[in-house]
Structure formats: C-alpha cells, structure tokens
Amino acid sequence: MITGLHSIVYAQDAERARDFFRDVLGLPFVDAHDGWLIFAAPPTEIAVHPAEESGRHELYLMCDDVEATVAELTAKGVEFAAGIEDVGWGLLTRLRIPGGGELGLYQPRHASPLA
Template sequence: MLKHNASSAIVAVSDIDRARAFYSDVLGLDLVEGDETVMVFATGPTHLVVYTSDEAGTNRANAVVWDAGGDIEGIVAELAARGVRFERYELEGAEYRDGIHHAGEMKMAWFKDPDGNILHINQMPAG
C-alpha cells in the first residue's frame, strides 16, 4: 500500500532556533521550509522534518540514519571540526577509532543533536 510513497525522517526538538542552528550550520542541511514550530530540511532525495515537542529527546534509539556514500571518514572529520562529539558503543566485533566503529568493511558513527536525539551515519561495504 505505501511502497510507492515517499517517506521522511522526523525528529522532535525542544528549541526550534537551537535545532535550526544545529541542523543548518553544524550538519550543513538546507532548510526547505519552516516556521516557529516545524522545519523541513533537504537531505539527499528525502527530507528531515524537525518539530517542537515536549517529548523531544526521549527516543533512545536511532532517530535518523544517513548513508555516508563511501566517505564516512571525511564526514566524521568535518563534523568533529564543527564540534560534534561522537558516541562510543561497545559492539561485539567492532573496533572504535576516530569517532567511527569499524566492523569488518562496515563503518558506523553515532552522535546526538542538542536534544539527545541519536543520529547515525552508516557506510556499507562496497559491492
């Protein structure tokens, strides 16, 4: 029923101005539309919807995942230079270095937005 319909990730935040600065200035996303309660950012062929909510930051699982497109090291380095702090998780079979979890050819990085929403960058093995 929905397999041909577009979808968007959606993230709840407590402060729309702080979120605008983080998602625009730190992550480099282009704001497509927005007001004082909801913003829509372009991210590849999809959109990220950011909205104000009293429940902001209560999700303890991945809220958004981006495909690194083969350049996770460059993306992580640029985000780190912009002040992003990366999470370190103990994952069986994974080694952590320079903000990135390496599990064989798979590479993953996690960080949080100002409300604590967990954001994820993923690089799958080529092939």
C-alpha cells in the same frame, strides 16, 4: 503512489536540533511556518530487518568516507558518542544532535539501490 519519505527526529530542544541540521550539516530547508523547518534529505534507502518486536525504527546518515566526515564534523564542533566501529556491513559511529539525542553515521559496505 509513494512520492517521498518524511522522517521525524524528536528532540527535547527542537530549536537547537534544527540549528544543527541547518548550520552544521548544511541541509537545504524550507520554513513551513513560524520557524518550523523541514529539511531536504540526501537520497534515501529503506531496509527492513527481522525483529522480535515490531515498532522500533532507526535513522542513519550515510557517507562515502566516515573518517573524513568525522574529521570535518568534529572541526565544526560536533560531538561523537562512539568511535568508528567496523560492523561488517559498514563503518559505524554515532553523533550527538544538540538537544536531540544521537544519530547513526556510517560508510556502507553493502550494495545500495542508490549506486
């Protein structure tokens, strides 16, 4: 039986990315060994979308109020790669993970099994 979900964010500078998840996003974590941090994630959902080619996967953070969350994270020094866009199923932006690329952030408008 499935008991959880382990997601991986690959980063060229894993230490800076871990610092971001720990210090800026404030996610709870454990040190698995020698500074190898594993973070607890908020409740999670998985969607399966049709695609021409299989193998591409995406990771998004969700929030209740994207404008307030962007303001809060901007005050903490977070950089955003895009403005907030209405994409129909939600309000979407992308934040930069120091040393680790970008991560989607959105306020969903779709039904959720978490509700």
